[in-house]
Amino acid sequence: MTFDDWRDWAAALADRLCEQGVITDPAWREVVTSVPRHMFVPEFHDDTFGLVGTGDPRWPELVYSDDTLVTQRKEHPDQPGFQWSTSSSTRPSLMLRMLHLLDVRHGMNVLEIGTGTGYNAALLCERLGSEHVTTVDIDPELTGAARARLAGAGYSPTVVTRDGVRGYAERAPYDRVITTVATERVPYTWVEQTRRGGIVLADVRPPGMTWAGALTRLTVAEDGTASGPLHTCTWGFMSARADVARPGIPQAFGIDATNTRSRTSEVGAESVHISGLSLLIWWCLDDITVFPGPDEIQISTADGSWAKVSKALPARVEHGGPSDIWAEVEHAHAWWTARGRPGVAVFGLTVTPEGQRFWLEAPDGETVPGPRLR
Ligand SMILES: C[S@@+](CC[C@H](N)C(=O)[O-])C[C@H]1O[C@@H](n2cnc3c(N)ncnc32)[C@H](O)[C@@H]1O
Structure with missing residues (x-):
């Protein structure tokens, strides 16, 4: 050529x-x-x-x-x-x-x-x-x-x-x-x-x-x-x-809507897009898949847990499956807020033969909790 x-x-x-x-x-x-x-x-x-x-x-x-x-x-x-x-x-x-x-x-x-x-x-x-x-x-x-x-x-x-x-x-x-x-x-x-x-x-x-x-x-x-x-x-x-x-595509976990529960939350759908917080959410729910939509998002994990959450606050949360995974997001949000809302560049990573861990500010700093905060 x-x-x-x-x-x-x-x-x-x-x-x-x-x-x-x-x-x-x-x-x-x-x-x-x-x-x-x-x-x-x-x-x-x-x-x-x-x-x-x-x-x-x-x-x-x-x-x-x-x-x-x-x-x-x-x-x-x-x-x-x-x-x-x-x-x-x-x-x-x-x-x-x-x-x-x-x-x-x-x-x-x-x-x-x-x-x-x-x-x-x-x-x-x-x-x-x-x-x-x-x-x-x-x-x-x-x-x-x-x-x-x-x-x-x-x-x-x-x-x-x-x-x-x-x-x-x-x-x-x-x-x-x-x-x-x-x-x-x-x-x-x-x-x-x-x-x-x-x-x-x-x-x-x-x-x-x-x-x-x-x-x-x-x-x-x-x-x-x-x-x-x-x-x-x-x-x-x-x-x-x-x-x-x-x-290498996201897994589309099935949703069973037979036992849907509803509540509200002060943490809205936009949280999953915030730098730093999104890293924390992923690490707490490490098999998460997010489907963004214009007014709400849907998240799901491999165990069949799912949630649909509105962008408008207070957020409308519908969830089903074995656990309330939006509660995990709320815990992650609280952890992140208590530490001054750090962006992703405030975090770091250590890799050992046993696996990897994310930390805040320095390798000997606080370990990012997860998977699953509870
Ligand atoms: C964004 S492209 C890389 C671009 C490349 N460096 C260039 O200059 O054109 C990502 C590449 O990763 C390869 N890939 C995907 N999974 C892989 C794996 N498990 N091991 C090695 N390569 C992989 C894909 O086949 C793809 O060619």
Whole structure:
């Protein structure tokens, strides 16, 4: 594919990211200018999921825009007829923000989880040299295409097909691990495969309440645990697939309305969208799925508990199933209010072989309660 003036388009994108304050390191400006994004996205879906290919007049501008370009959609086997986005080339501003947070230096060994198109891997190769980059994706169709495109652009990182939750011990230890796919928990494998003092940069968020999550930048300590602050990122990555044929989508738990109870609450539906509080609600009800609506929301959990709650205050609450899950939200709201309504960036995360815990303000600060406050 030829696209003679692509360097002008790439330089214009890099300049825009500099103007926005996203690129502050001139070395990353150079990298964005040098990597041909168009070679990694010959075809993608537009906002209405129509296909945009090289022959489309919109193609060059969209390729070098600050947009996420959806490159793969699949039908979920449990939901025939519904297509879900399963891969994309992420918005450059988010990629560059993360690459700055990653704080890479020449000679570092980096693992990326979520190869997708290969463009972010290409940015890392351009900065570090291909021999220092390993990238993993669960989907063989994607790794095959990415490997070929990377080679076409002159890069040769190690591209591996596997569930990224396993990391890639064969090329460990890594100085940096970066994930471009969301997980609910940071698997200890990523920490284990990172050098002491190294960094794991992950997007932690639940599929059923994606806005509740955040980026987390963990530093691996001498004792093998990893801790670090959360960084606000309302619209992060698509959720990881546990199986290549199943998009990582929210679970739609059934609702049994035969024994509906009603009450009112001083905590309205908008609570689930407030930064910091939403993280707490997710962590208290860790299998929560939220269905937002214009006047009310519906939340449900795997045990069959559900609630419908109005936005207007005092809120009208209808609930059913084994427990009153809106009461959990009210407890979370009270905990959060008593601590001065902290936003998500006031929280942090620690990962140990036993699992992960969120904390407030500092690793030795207060542990965020959950799952289930009661
Ligand atoms: C937003 S895309 C990654 C974008 C990519 N870094 C790029 O530059 O194009 C997320 C990717 O994560 C992959 N993915 C989903 N679940 C995964 C898993 N369990 N392990 C590894 N990769 C996974 C998807 O197949 C998808 O390609």
